[in-house]
Amino acid sequence: MHEDAAKPEMAAVAGPCANIPADHMAFIRQVLDRVGDKWSTLVVTVLKDGPLRYTDLQRQIPGISQRMLTRTLHQLQEDGLITRTAYAEVPPRVEYALAPLGRGLHEIVRQLIDWAADHHDEIRAHRAANAATTSRRS
Numbered sequence: 001m002h003e004d005a006a007k008p009e010m011a012a013v014a015g016p017c018a019n020i021p022a023d024h025m026a027f028i029r030q031v032l033d034r035v036g037d038k039w040s041t042l043v044v045t046v047l048k049d050g051p052l053r054y055t056d057l058q059r060q061i062p063g064i065s066q067r068m069l070t071r072t073l074h075q076l077q078e079d080g081l082i083t084r085t086a087y088a089e090v091p092p093r094v095e096y097a098l099a100p101l102g103r104g105l106h107e108i109v110r111q112l113i114d115w116a117a118d119h120h121d122e123i124r125a126h127r128a129a130n131a132a133t134t135s136r137r138s
Contacts (some may be wrong), residue, residue, distance in 0.1 A: 034079060039064055039072040041109045044098065047082060048106050052096035081105060 007044055009018040011025045020028060031039060035056060039061070046052065046060045058069055076082040081102035089095040118125075 013131055031079070034075055035109070037072075039068055040076060040081075041113060043069075043072055043076060043096075044081065044106055044109045045113055047065045047096060047102070048110070051085070051095040053093065053095055057096065063075055076102070108110070 004068070008021040008023065011020045011022045017025065035044075037123045043057065046057060052060070052067070054073075057073075058066070060066065061069070062073075073082065075085070075094075077084050079101075080099055083099050085095050085097070088093075101115050
C-alpha cells in the first residue's frame with residue numbers, strides 16, 4: 001500500500017486549517033458558528049458563576065428575545081456546553097448551568113467579550129470614518 005493513501009486529505013496546505021482533515025471542516029464551521037454567535041457567547045459568559053433560571057438569564061442578557069434565548073439554550077445543550085436540570089417542584093423549576101465542555105469555552109469567550117468592550121470606541125470611530133468615506137464616494 002502506498003504511504004500517502006492512508007493519509008487523510010487536509011483542509012488546507014498551510015495555515016491554521018492545515019492540520020484539520022478536510023472531511024471535518026464542515027462540522028468545525030458549524031461549531032464555530034454556534035459558539036461564536038453573540039447570544040451563545042453571552043449565555044456562556046452569564047452562566048460562569050453558576051446555575052441560573054430562564055428568567056434570570058433573560059434579565060442578564062439585554063436584547064435577547066424569548067424565542068432566541070430558548071433556541072440558544074437548546075442548541076448549547078445539544079452540543080453539551082450547558083446542562084438543563086428540571087426540579088419536580090410546584091411551581092416547576094428549571095436551571096441551566098455550564099457543562100465541563102462549556103466551562104472550557106468560557107475563558108475564550110470572556111476574552112473575546114473583553115476585547116470587544118476594550119476596543120469599542122476605536123472600532124466605532126473606524127466604522128464612522130469608513131461610512132463617511134463611503135458616502136462621499138456615492
